[in-house]
Amino acid sequence: MVTRHEQYERARKVMPGGVNSSTRVNKAIGTPFFASRGEGAHIWDIEGRRFIDMNCGHGAALLGHAHPAITEALRSANEMGHLSAFETEHHERLASLVCESVPCAERVRFCSAGSEATMHLIRACRGFTGRDKILRVEGHFHGYHEMIYIGGFPPPDRLEENRSQPFVESPGIPGVLADLIIPIPHNDSEALERAIREHGDEIAAFILEPIDYNCACIKPEPGYLELARRLTRDAGIVLFFDEIQSSFKKSAGGAQQDLGVTPDVCTIGKSLGGGLALSAFCGSAEVMDSFQPVGPVQHSGTFNAHLVPILGGVAFLEAVRRPDFYPKLQSLEQRFHEGLDRIIADRGLDLVVPHHGARFNIVLGRRTPALRYEDTFCHDNEKMLDLIRACWERGVYFHDYGGIPVHHGYSIAHTVEDIDEVLNVLDDALT
Numbered sequence: 001m002v003t004r005h006e007q008y009e010r011a012r013k014v015m016p017g018g019v020n021s022s023t024r025v026n027k028a029i030g031t032p033f034f035a036s037r038g039e040g041a042h043i044w045d046i047e048g049r050r051f052i053d054m055n056c057g058h059g060a061a062l063l064g065h066a067h068p069a070i071t072e073a074l075r076s077a078n079e080m081g082h083l084s085a086f087e088t089e090h091h092e093r094l095a096s097l098v099c100e101s102v103p104c105a106e107r108v109r110f111c112s113a114g115s116e117a118t119m120h121l122i123r124a125c126r127g128f129t130g131r132d133k134i135l136r137v138e139g140h141f142h143g144y145h146e147m148i149y150i151g152g153f154p155p156p157d158r159l160e161e162n163r164s165q166p167f168v169e170s171p172g173i174p175g176v177l178a179d180l181i182i183p184i185p186h187n188d189s190e191a192l193e194r195a196i197r198e199h200g201d202e203i204a205a206f207i208l209e210p211i212d213y214n215c216a217c218i219k220p221e222p223g224y225l226e227l228a229r230r231l232t233r234d235a236g237i238v239l240f241f242d243e244i245q246s247s248f249k250k251s252a253g254g255a256q257q258d259l260g261v262t263p264d265v266c267t268i269g270k271s272l273g274g275g276l277a278l279s280a281f282c283g284s285a286e287v288m289d290s291f292q293p294v295g296p297v298q299h300s301g302t303f304n305a306h307l308v309p310i311l312g313g314v315a316f317l318e319a320v321r322r323p324d325f326y327p328k329l330q331s332l333e334q335r336f337h338e339g340l341d342r343i344i345a346d347r348g349l350d351l352v353v354p355h356h357g358a359r360f361n362i363v364l365g366r367r368t369p370a371l372r373y374e375d376t377f378c379h380d381n382e383k384m385l386d387l388i389r390a391c392w393e394r395g396v397y398f399h400d401y402g403g404i405p406v407h408h409g410y411s412i413a414h415t416v417e418d419i420d421e422v423l424n425v426l427d428d429a430l431t
């Protein structure tokens with residue numbers, strides 16, 4: 001048997017950091033989690049240990065691993081011949097299911113990663129409005145590309161400056177692109193009004209995560225999304241919900257359905273392919289028909305909407321649209337959070353676990369939910385890594401994300417016994 005340390009040694013010789021996604025080196029365990037297989041709620045590492053998976057592919061495995069409907073979809077793909085670069089009847093079937101499920105979706109296009117989806121849709125917003133600037137919210141994440149990896153997560157000592165000189169989040173992104181980004185604090189109606197008053201006619205889109213799973217699961221304060229809806233409509237700005245993470249976690253319609261505010265456009269992804277690589281961008285016919293060959297905006301690609309994940313997407317949508325899917329997910333959510341709340345209360349712990357549907361965030365150092373990015377500066381990343389390591393030693397896998405207060409979650413394949421076991425482990429690990 002190869003140990004994880006040996007595998008890490010080998011991998012580092014041929015891939016930067018031994019990984020294909022920089023955050024895949026798990027700081028809590030000192031190596032990546034080298035998986036050998038996954039089934040339902042469980043994953044096995046290359047040393048043969050079994051874990052209850054509380055990451056679920058960053059939210060991709062909402063059906064659990066190797067769900068029978070996805071295995072069946074893969075069998076159909078084998079029969080059809082894996083076809084790259086063709087449209088099929090299945091593409092239209094999946095697009096129709098998305099348009100029936102997601103409130104803002106009149107038209108949809110499919111791609112692989114969430115980063116691609118936000119990139120293409122930002123281009124459409126710019127092409128549609130003829131404007132270049134993007135209004136965004138601090139503490140929200142929209143992918144790693146040049147268009148938007150700016151101004152979201154400034155270090156605490158750069159926060160004030162971020163609002164006049166947006167923080168460029170990676171070397172390699174040209175500083176001039178920061179001139180196109182306007183960051184505002186979350187849940188700050190005045191800042192939103194001011195930005196639109198001062199820059200409205202330069203802003204193509206207001207992009208935000210309706211549930212901010214990438215930072216403490218911050219939810220919009222009452223009236224904030226409604227205000228955003230009204231102000232953007234009045235100013236001719238495209239309201240853009242990035243639902244790459246929030247889609248399908250609580251309902252088939254996503255957070256826009258859960259919260260009752262319909263944007264002009266949105267991105268959806270992660271779980272959409274049932275664990276296969278699939279994301280999408282969708283919205284009003286008016287904005288989406290900006291794309292060629294109807295409008296002038298270019299969007300093409302050999303692997304766009306590859307047949308294999310499209311078939312996975314059809315199987316996924318059919319699964320989540322069954323009447324018993326969300327009630328079951330909700331009963332797991334209730335059991336997990338009632339149990340965890342009891343542990344926190346009994347021990348008087350200084351942490352909160354805000355949640356929405358099948359995902360939740362653990363925020364250390366506070367007893368009330370955060371409302372803004374800066375409310376999370378009390379969170380101690382090192383303590384979080386200690387907690388994740390303690391769970392890993394006890395057979396429960398949380399991804400580390402460097403210890404920041406980001407999302408974790410379960411799948412429809414988790415059983416009540418799995419949830420109870422995770423609670424036992426957390427109870428022990430939090431001691």
Ligand SMILES: Cc1ncc(COP(=O)(O)O)c(C=O)c1O
Nearest residue numbers: 113114115141142143242244245
């Ligand atoms: C809200 C949001 N947008 C975009 C992305 C980027 O998606 P991907 O990792 O599939 O590129 C993520 C990924 O975590 C996300 O949570």
